[in-house]
Amino acid sequence: MTAALDAYWMPFTANRHFKQAPRLLAKAEGMHYWTADGRRILDGVAGLWCVNAGHSRPEITAAVAKQIEVMDYAPPFQIGHPAAFELAEKVAAIAPPGLNRVFFTNSGSESVDTALKIALAYHRLRGDGARTRIIGRERGYHGVGFGGISVGGMVANRKMWSASMLPGVDHLPHTHDLARNAFSRGVPSHGAELANELERLVALHDASTIAAVIVEPIAGSTGVLLPPKGYLQKLRELCTKHGILLIFDEVITGFGRTGSAFGAQEFGVTPDIITCAKGLTNGSVPMGAVIVKKEIYDAFMTGPEGAIELFHGYTYSCHPTACAAGIATLDIYEKEGIFQRVKDIAPYWENAVHSLKGLPGVIDIRNYGLVAALEYELIAGAPGKRGFDTFLKAFDAGILVRAAGDITALSPPLIIEKNQIDQLIDTLGKVLKSQ
Numbered sequence: 001m002t003a004a005l006d007a008y009w010m011p012f013t014a015n016r017h018f019k020q021a022p023r024l025l026a027k028a029e030g031m032h033y034w035t036a037d038g039r040r041i042l043d044g045v046a047g048l049w050c051v052n053a054g055h056s057r058p059e060i061t062a063a064v065a066k067q068i069e070v071m072d073y074a075p076p077f078q079i080g081h082p083a084a085f086e087l088a089e090k091v092a093a094i095a096p097p098g099l100n101r102v103f104f105t106n107s108g109s110e111s112v113d114t115a116l117k118i119a120l121a122y123h124r125l126r127g128d129g130a131r132t133r134i135i136g137r138e139r140g141y142h143g144v145g146f147g148g149i150s151v152g153g154m155v156a157n158r159k160m161w162s163a164s165m166l167p168g169v170d171h172l173p174h175t176h177d178l179a180r181n182a183f184s185r186g187v188p189s190h191g192a193e194l195a196n197e198l199e200r201l202v203a204l205h206d207a208s209t210i211a212a213v214i215v216e217p218i219a220g221s222t223g224v225l226l227p228p229k230g231y232l233q234k235l236r237e238l239c240t241k242h243g244i245l246l247i248f249d250e251v252i253t254g255f256g257r258t259g260s261a262f263g264a265q266e267f268g269v270t271p272d273i274i275t276c277a278k279g280l281t282n283g284s285v286p287m288g289a290v291i292v293k294k295e296i297y298d299a300f301m302t303g304p305e306g307a308i309e310l311f312h313g314y315t316y317s318c319h320p321t322a323c324a325a326g327i328a329t330l331d332i333y334e335k336e337g338i339f340q341r342v343k344d345i346a347p348y349w350e351n352a353v354h355s356l357k358g359l360p361g362v363i364d365i366r367n368y369g370l371v372a373a374l375e376y377e378l379i380a381g382a383p384g385k386r387g388f389d390t391f392l393k394a395f396d397a398g399i400l401v402r403a404a405g406d407i408t409a410l411s412p413p414l415i416i417e418k419n420q421i422d423q424l425i426d427t428l429g430k431v432l433k434s435q
C-alpha cells in the first residue's frame, strides 16, 4: 500500500496532475527501473542525467554501507576525514590539466553558488574588486539557488523572483539555431560567432566590471543545446583576453557523458572553474564539487596561516557516505573504461536517434556522446504539450525519457548496450507515430 499523497510537495512537478495518476518507481538495477506495480522500465535518462554507471551498483552500495557503519558523519570545518582527501585527489586526477583543487558541495545548485562566490572573492582578493558582474547565457540552467537562477536563462525559473536576482548579471545569447543547424550530427557547424557577443557586453559594461562567464558546454536541462564548432574556443579566448574567469557548469556533461571525463577535455577548452555533481556519485548519494585552477586556490592562501581563507561551506560538505560513494563510482568508471565506452558506442547511438527523422512533428534531432534530443513542432496554444505527452506515453510503453518543453531529451546510463539502444529508439518511434 502506498502512503497518502497529500503531504509531499513534489519538485518541478505538476503536483495535481501527478497525484491523480501517480507514477511510482520502486526498484532499480543496471539499465532498468521497476514501478511499484512491477513494470520494468528501460532508463533512457540515467535517472536525471546522473546514474552514469547504471543503477544500484553493488560496489557503491558496499562502500556506502561500510562507511556509514564505521563513521556516519564527520564535521567538515576545521577537521577532516581521509575519504574527502582521497576523493578530491581522484577528481583532480581526471580533471583538465591545472584544475586540481576541489571544494565539495551537495548538489549542482550548491556547486554553482559556490563557484560564483569563489569567482567574486578571487578578484577581490587580487585587488580587482570592481569585477562584480557575472555573465550567464539565455536558456542556461544552473540550478535553483538565487545565484543559479540569476545567471540561468529559463524564464519560468526566474520570473517569480525577478526582483531578487544577483545585481549586475547579464546574458549571452543562446546558440540554438534550427534554421541553420537542424538535424546536425555532433556539434553544429553554425554559430561560433555568437561568442563574440561577449565583446558587446564588454563594450557595454567594461571588462574591469566582469568577474566571470558561466556556461554549460552542452546545455542539458533546456533540451540538449550543443556548442557550435569553435564557439567554446572563442569564448575562452575572449575571457582570457579580458581577464574574465570562465566557468564550465559540467553538472550534466561531467563524468563521461560526452565521451571524456569532462566536456572541457572533449571540446579541448580549459575553463578556470568546473562545477559538477550528479555522476560524481553515480547519483547514489547527493554530492557536488567545484574544481578550480591552482592559481585560484592559491589566491586565497595569502592571509595569516591561522585564518580561515574562504567563509563558505556546508554542514554536509564532503559527507563521508558521499565520499565513499564518489570513490567507488570513480573506481568503476576507471575499471570499466566507461568514458571510452561512450566514444565507442556514440556512432551507433547517433545513427539510432537520427533514424527517427521524418516522424510526425519532429523538427530536429541532435546528439553528442550519449546524449540526444528530439525537438517537436509546437502545438499552437499548448507549449510543452507534445513533450509532456511523449514522456507520459513513453513511460506507459516501458521507457523513461525526459521532457524539456517540446523537446525529448535522452541521456541513458553510459553502460547501455546496442540492443537497449534499439529498444529505446524503437519504442520512442512507436510513441511518436501514435500521437
Ligand code: PXG
Residues within 6 Å of the ligand: 048, 049, 106, 107, 108, 109, 110, 112, 141, 142, 143, 144, 216, 220, 221, 222, 249, 250, 251, 252, 277, 278, 402, 403, 404
Ligand atoms: N547545473 C546544471 C548544468 C544542471 O544540469 C544543476 C546545475 C543543478 O543541480 P542540482 O543537483 O541542484 O539539481 C543542473 C541539474 C532536467 C533537469 O530537466 C536537469 C537538472 C536538474 C533538474 C532537471 O533535465 N540538472
Ligand code: PLP
Residues within 6 Å of the ligand: 313, 314, 315, 316
Ligand atoms: N539554517 C540553519 C538554522 C543552520 O544552522 C544551518 C547550518 O548550520 C543552515 C541553515 C545551513 O545548512 P547546511 O550547512 O546544511 O547548508
